[in-house]
Amino acid sequence: MKLYALLLCLLASLSSGCAADVASVTPAEAAKLVAAGTAVLVDVREPAEWAGTGVAAPAVLLPKSDFDGAQQQWKEFLEKTGDKQIILYCRSGNRSGKVAAVLAGQGRNVANAGGFKDWQAAGLPVRQAPAEKP
Secondary structure (H helix, E strand, O other): HHHHHHHHHHHHHHOOHHHHHEEEOOOHHHHHHHHOOEEEEOOOOHHHHHHHHEEOOOOOOOOOOHHHHHHHOOOHHHHHHOOOOOEEEEEEOOOHHHHHHHHHOOOOOOEEEEEHHHHHHHOOEEEEEOOOOO
C-alpha cells in the first residue's frame, strides 16, 4: 500500500511539471530579495520575447533553450551565483517553473516569480533588452 501511495505522489508531481517542490514568490518579493543582494532574478524567455516586450530591470537574460541544450550561458552563471537564491520568471510562469524544478533537484535554492506580465502589473522597473545578435 505504501508503494502505491508513493507511486501516486510521483505521478502527481510529474503531471504538475514538478513545480510543487519550488517556492513561489511575488514579483515584489523578488525585487526586494534582488535589491538586498540575496537573490538573482533570471528571465528564461527567448531573445525574441525579450526584444518584443522588454525585461525586468534587474534580470539576467538566460534562455530556457540554452538551459535545455548546451548550457553555454547557464554554466558560467551557475558557477558565479554561489549561494544566492535564483528567482526565475518567463511569460506565464510555466517555463520558469520547469527550469526551477530541475535546479531544485540539483540542490539549488530557487523560486518561481511567475510571468513578466506579473512584474509589469506590480509596477516594477523594466528595461529594453539588447538587440538579438545576427
